[in-house]
Amino acid sequence: MFSEIYDVIVVGAGHAGSEAAASAANMGSKTLLVTMNLQNIAQMSCNPAMGGIAKGQIVREIDALGGYSGLVSDTSAIQFKMLNKSKGPAMWSPRVQSDRMMFADHWRLRLEGTPNLDFYQEMVAGLIVEGGAVVGVKTALGLKIKGKSVILTNGTFLNGLIHIGDKNFGGGRSGERASTGITEELIQLGFESGRMKTGTPPRVDGRSLDYSKMAEQPGDVKPSKFSYLDDTKPLTKQRSCYMTYTSPEVHELLKEGFDRSPMFNGRIQSVGPRYCPSIEDKINRFADKDRHQLFVEPEGWKTCEVYVNGFSTSLPEDVQFKALRSVVGFEKVKFFRPGYAIEYDYFPPTQLKHTLETKLVEGLYFAGQINGTTGYEEAASQGLMAGINAALKVQEKEPFILKRDEAYIGVLVDDLITKGTEEPYRMFTSRAEYRTLLRQDNADFRLTQKSFDLGLASEKRLRKMDEKKEKSLSFVDYLHDTSVTPEFSNPVLEAKDSAPMKQSDKIFKIFSRPNITMEDVMEFPGVNQFISENELNEEMLEQTEIQVKYAGYINKEKNNADKLHRLEDIKIPQNYDYSNIKSMSFEAREKLNKIQPVTISQASRISGVSPSDISVLLVYMGR
Missing domain, CATH: 1.10.10.1800 (tRNA uridine 5-carboxymethylaminomethyl modification enzyme MnmG/GidA)
Known part of the structure; x- marks a missing residue:
C-alpha cells in the first residue's frame, strides 16, 4: 500500500496537523496526512470560534504566511467582532464565531484540493527510528510507512482520559478513542513527558433556552474578515450570541457535587489552563464573586446546538444539569451532552529546536498540544511552522524561524523552546514585548514577502x-x-x-x-x-x-528590536558545555546545558539566567 517514501508524514488532523500538511504539500513536498478518523479533520473540539485577544493576530499571521485557517474561518463565520477597539491598534483583535460543521467541511475540501497531499485513516502506534533519525511510522494494523520526516500533532489523544464526575474512560475527545503507543516509545527514546488537562462545557439545545432573559451580543455593524485575500467577503448577515450569569444559588448547587469532582478528590493530578478555568475552579478560587459571565454561543447557521462558554466543568452530569437549570434563561434547558475534563500526555517543548524539530531524533517534529499549548490558533501556527521546516529540511534548505519582533508566532515558539511550560500555554498580547509592531492590520506587511520566498504565498x-x-x-x-x-x-x-x-x-x-x-x-x-x-x-x-x-x-520599538538583533547575531557553538564556567550560577549552567540556546539573545531569555550570567558567558566567548 505504501511503497513510496514520503517527504513529510503528518500524524493527526486537528488544527496543527491540517496546517502542517497544507504547508508542506504546498511547498512541493510529497505529504501524507494520517488520522484516526477522516470525518473529523480540523474538528473544533471546544468552542466554535477562531481568534480573540492575541489569537486573532496569530490567525492573520497564518493567513499572511499562506496558511488556510483565516480563509476557512471567513467562509464558515456566522459572526465577526473586532475586540478591544476602545484601545490602541496594537490591542485590536479579530474574532469570528464559526459554524462548526462548515468549518471542518471547508478545511477537508481545501486539503483535498491541495496537490502533493495523500490521506490515510488509521492509528499511528509508533515511529521507525534508525541511527538517531526518524524514517517512518508504524500503524496499529502493523503497516510501516516510510518518510523522510514526521510531524506529531496528537492533540489531547495521547493516552487521553476523560473525566465526568467519579466516572472516567479512555478517549481523545468525546466519542473518540485515545491514541496509545507513541508516548511509551518516545520515553524509551529518551524524551521527558508530562500530563496536562483541559476541559469543555455542556452542549445544550437552543430551543430550550429563553433568550429574552439574556443580553444580546450582536456582531460588528461593519464586519471585517481574517484573510487579506479577496477570495472571501465580509459577512452580510450574522447570528447573535447572548450573555447571562451564574448566581449564588447556582454556585451552591455546584458545590454539592464538589466531593465527586475529579478536580477536588484527587482523580485529576495534572495542571489545567490557568486562563480558562472550569466553573468549579472559578467558584473555589474566586469565592468573593457571587456571579460569573456565561456566553451562549450558537454552533452554526442551522443547528440548534449551543455552546455554553464559561461553564467548562468535569462535575457529575446530574450536578451540571441541576445547576445550569438555575441560570437565568436556562430554566428549561435540555442537554445534548455534558461537559467533561480530559487528561493527556505532552512533551516539555524545551526538547525542541526553534524549527520545532526534536533535539533527540532528527527529522521528528512536534506541533500543537503535544508541546503543552492550548487553543486552536496556537496549534495551527505551530503546525504551519513545523510543516514549513520539515519541507525545507527535506529540500536541504535553510530553516525558517520567526523572531520575536516579526510575529506573535515567533514569540510563541521562542517562549516554548526557551522557557518551556508547566501549564497549558496560551498566547496574550502581554507576552509580546513588540506588540506595537505586531498588529493584526500589518501581518501581511511583515510576512507576505517571507511566505512568497518560501513558495507559499502567490x-x-x-x-x-x-x-x-x-x-x-x-x-x-x-x-x-x-x-x-x-x-x-x-x-x-x-x-x-x-x-x-x-x-x-x-x-x-x-x-x-x-x-x-x-x-x-x-x-x-x-x-x-x-x-x-x-x-x-x-x-x-x-x-x-x-x-x-x-x-x-x-x-521606539523598532530601535529596541534592532538592539536585540545585535545579541541574536552572537551565535553560541553547538553542544557548548557550560559546566566548567564556575563564575556562572549553578542554575544558569544547568538550564543552559539542558536547553542549549543557539544565540546569546535566546540564552538571556531563559528563566534563571541572570544578566551577570550573560556577561560571564560573553567573556568566555571572547566578546
Whole structure:
C-alpha cells in the first residue's frame, strides 16, 4: 500500500496537523496526512470560534504566511467582532464565531484540493527510528510507512482520559478513542513527558433556552474578515450570541457535587489552563464573586446546538444539569451532552529546536498540544511552522524561524523552546514585548514577502500587499508634505475641543492629535482628491491612520528590536558545555546545558539566567 517514501508524514488532523500538511504539500513536498478518523479533520473540539485577544493576530499571521485557517474561518463565520477597539491598534483583535460543521467541511475540501497531499485513516502506534533519525511510522494494523520526516500533532489523544464526575474512560475527545503507543516509545527514546488537562462545557439545545432573559451580543455593524485575500467577503448577515450569569444559588448547587469532582478528590493530578478555568475552579478560587459571565454561543447557521462558554466543568452530569437549570434563561434547558475534563500526555517543548524539530531524533517534529499549548490558533501556527521546516529540511534548505519582533508566532515558539511550560500555554498580547509592531492590520506587511520566498504565498497575494503598502505610505508622505491653513483646520479642531492653530501647519502634525480622526482630515482641502485619484480603500486608510498616530511608538520599538538583533547575531557553538564556567550560577549552567540556546539573545531569555550570567558567558566567548 505504501511503497513510496514520503517527504513529510503528518500524524493527526486537528488544527496543527491540517496546517502542517497544507504547508508542506504546498511547498512541493510529497505529504501524507494520517488520522484516526477522516470525518473529523480540523474538528473544533471546544468552542466554535477562531481568534480573540492575541489569537486573532496569530490567525492573520497564518493567513499572511499562506496558511488556510483565516480563509476557512471567513467562509464558515456566522459572526465577526473586532475586540478591544476602545484601545490602541496594537490591542485590536479579530474574532469570528464559526459554524462548526462548515468549518471542518471547508478545511477537508481545501486539503483535498491541495496537490502533493495523500490521506490515510488509521492509528499511528509508533515511529521507525534508525541511527538517531526518524524514517517512518508504524500503524496499529502493523503497516510501516516510510518518510523522510514526521510531524506529531496528537492533540489531547495521547493516552487521553476523560473525566465526568467519579466516572472516567479512555478517549481523545468525546466519542473518540485515545491514541496509545507513541508516548511509551518516545520515553524509551529518551524524551521527558508530562500530563496536562483541559476541559469543555455542556452542549445544550437552543430551543430550550429563553433568550429574552439574556443580553444580546450582536456582531460588528461593519464586519471585517481574517484573510487579506479577496477570495472571501465580509459577512452580510450574522447570528447573535447572548450573555447571562451564574448566581449564588447556582454556585451552591455546584458545590454539592464538589466531593465527586475529579478536580477536588484527587482523580485529576495534572495542571489545567490557568486562563480558562472550569466553573468549579472559578467558584473555589474566586469565592468573593457571587456571579460569573456565561456566553451562549450558537454552533452554526442551522443547528440548534449551543455552546455554553464559561461553564467548562468535569462535575457529575446530574450536578451540571441541576445547576445550569438555575441560570437565568436556562430554566428549561435540555442537554445534548455534558461537559467533561480530559487528561493527556505532552512533551516539555524545551526538547525542541526553534524549527520545532526534536533535539533527540532528527527529522521528528512536534506541533500543537503535544508541546503543552492550548487553543486552536496556537496549534495551527505551530503546525504551519513545523510543516514549513520539515519541507525545507527535506529540500536541504535553510530553516525558517520567526523572531520575536516579526510575529506573535515567533514569540510563541521562542517562549516554548526557551522557557518551556508547566501549564497549558496560551498566547496574550502581554507576552509580546513588540506588540506595537505586531498588529493584526500589518501581518501581511511583515510576512507576505517571507511566505512568497518560501513558495507559499502567490504572486497575486504579494502584489496585493505591495499595492497596499505603497499606497498607504504614499498617503503618509502626502500628509507629511502638505500644509493646511487655520482657515480650514480651526473649524474642525474647535468641533473636537482641540486647540486652534495660529499659523499653517502640516496635516501629519494635526492628524497626530489623539482626538482627530481620518474623517476630520478628509475635510481639509485636497485630501479627498488624493484618496480618490490614488484609489485608496478602507484598509489603506486605516493603515495610514495607524502609521501617523503611532509613529513615535513604532519607531521606539523598532530601535529596541534592532538592539536585540545585535545579541541574536552572537551565535553560541553547538553542544557548548557550560559546566566548567564556575563564575556562572549553578542554575544558569544547568538550564543552559539542558536547553542549549543557539544565540546569546535566546540564552538571556531563559528563566534563571541572570544578566551577570550573560556577561560571564560573553567573556568566555571572547566578546
